[in-house]
Amino acid sequence: MERYQPIVINEEVRLHCIKTDKFKTNLVSVYFQRPLLREEVTHNALLSMLLPRGTRQYPTAQNISMELENLYGASLGSDVAKKGERNILQFRLQVANEAYLDDKNIFSKGLNMLDQLISDPYLEDDQFSSSYLKQEKENLTEKIEGRINDKIKYAYERCIEEMCKNENFALYEYGKKEDLPKITGEQLYHHYGKLIESSPIDIFVIGDMEQGYIEEKVRKTFQFKRQNLVSGIREQVHHKPSKVLRIEESMEINQGKLNMGFRTNVPYESELYEPLVVFSNILGGGPNSKLFKNIREKESLCYYIFSRIEKFKSLMLIGSGIEFEHYEKTVDLIQKEIYEMKKGFFSEEDIDSAKKGIITSIRSLTDTPGMLADFYYTQTLSKNFDSLEDIIKKIEKVKKDEIVQAAQEISLDTIYFLKGKKEVAEK
Known part of the structure; x- marks a missing residue:
């Protein structure tokens, strides 16, 4: 396994290539780094569920699924995570290594699908689809309410919430249920635009490909606009509790x-x-x-x-x-x-x-x-x-x-x- 030095392909957009022949597939993970904030954590979680529903070219989940089948069973997905007081929105593509296939453009085609998922979502009247938004609000509500089903994880997270009550680390990565009724398709689309333009982005590619080949394809595919960039923060870690x-x-x-x-x-x-x-x-x-x-x-x-x-x-x-x-x-x-x-x-x-x-x-x-x-x-x-x-x-x-x-x-x-x-x- 060989990890190359990161390549800056745009302002606060970095490409990380890890060459390995251990896997039969290639993975592309695109990470958007946000500050973990009460006012946007629910928006970010909702975006992670809404964006995979459709793109302009593939407006339904069925359309996306059919195209992924054409890419030899490739997979696309997104999720949110909490890393310290950073809220991470991740998009991922897993696609067969074209070295094993007759079609030598599978990686490029897969990157194009991933770029559409991130940068060209399905819209209605210049905002997110109201029906998709309604369904994903319901799904996110179920996810938040379902926290209690895993009692070990729930108690662990509740301890952190109480311990860090006045710190952003207390926030649940999927946000707050009470925020959801206030989020409109127009408002969420505005937040989405700001997120894409202002977040530090790291693109990781893991597979059996040369760095130069990856860089060429990534530069050609991803054209992220950059403005008003947010900066990463270092969490406050020194603390002496006065009482238990x-x-x-x-x-x-x-x-x-x-x-x-x-x-x-x-x-x-x-x-x-x-x-x-x-x-x-x-x-x-x-x-x-x-x-x-x-x-x-x-x-x-x-x-x-x-x-x-x-x-x-x-x-x-x-x-x-x-x-x-x-x-x-x-x-x-x-x-x-x-x-x-x-x-x-x-x-x-x-x-x-x-x-x-x-x-x-x-x-x-x-x-x-x-x-x-x-x-x-x-x-x-x-x-x-x-x-x-x-x-x-x-x-x-x-x-x-x-x-x-x-x-x-x-x-x-x-x-x-x-x-x-x-x-x-x-x-």
């Missing part, structure tokens, strides 16, 4: 969901970031972790337990599923495990096991072109151009004293507990 916030909510559930949010005060630019990642993995990275062995297996207090780092906001989140009556004991034991690790009460065997787990996860990023593109885009946002092997080497070099040092600024900020309604009634 405790939030409890109730729902019709049989198993409590406990989440604890910590401020680490270790930015990803720091040399202590890799040691922090190793710390989190020793603590709650898998079946060999402290939390798993001591709280799940030894004490039998939880059904699952994990620790995770939120890179861009320098947070550490611990999540677990517990019986309602085990709440206080589990909180105490989690804090005890962190206290002991801060004191250096962990072994070289713990460190080696954590490193192996992290390295396995890093290597798995090459399993699909989508994961690979997302990894390198995340690296681009953080202005870090380390390869996967570079990161693995950094992890391998982490020493115990660095892990202990990285842990010293970790402070408990928020405890969120999702419990059953029956338990509330009994109290």
Whole structure:
């Protein structure tokens, strides 16, 4: 696998080529970077669902599907994501490698379809179709309301929302249901135009093609107008909580969901970031972790337990599923495990096991072109151009004293507990 230096093809439009023969298809991912803001997060989510409905040349989803079949089963899609306090609108094309086909223009044809999806949407009276808009508002409402169906993820996100209540990181990437009735086709089209013109754009192409060939096709296809460009921001990550916030909510559930949010005060630019990642993995990275062995297996207090780092906001989140009556004991034991690790009460065997787990996860990023593109885009946002092997080497070099040092600024900020309604009634 070879990653070429990024090419600037327009103002704040960069092309990133990653050459690999691992996949039978080529992937093109186009990322539009927006600030994560209350006033536009719902608009961006709605656009990600509306734009794939039709283009001027292919006005229905059926028209698009038929054309994709003509491109040997190519796929098109879009979605939104939250990376720190950035709201990312992503468009992607996956198309067969033309080296295996008689038609040597498949990549160009696929790029043209992707460009139409992004730049030439289906309109009625110079605004988005009212029927498409109505349907996608309903779909987005269902998606937002459906958050509660995945209780583990819901509790995790709710902990972040409470912890970062006065920060944009608290915003849900699919926005707010109450915003939807106010969004008109004309208003959304105006926002769309501003987004296309002013957002930093990164185009990632992953496949078995030469950079020069890709650059020629991309320059010929994408002609983004550029004006009033928005600049990327760096999140505020240094924070010392004055007191621990405790939030409890109730729902019709049989198993409590406990989440604890910590401020680490270790930015990803720091040399202590890799040691922090190793710390989190020793603590709650898998079946060999402290939390798993001591709280799940030894004490039998939880059904699952994990620790995770939120890179861009320098947070550490611990999540677990517990019986309602085990709440206080589990909180105490989690804090005890962190206290002991801060004191250096962990072994070289713990460190080696954590490193192996992290390295396995890093290597798995090459399993699909989508994961690979997302990894390198995340690296681009953080202005870090380390390869996967570079990161693995950094992890391998982490020493115990660095892990202990990285842990010293970790402070408990928020405890969120999702419990059953029956338990509330009994109290």
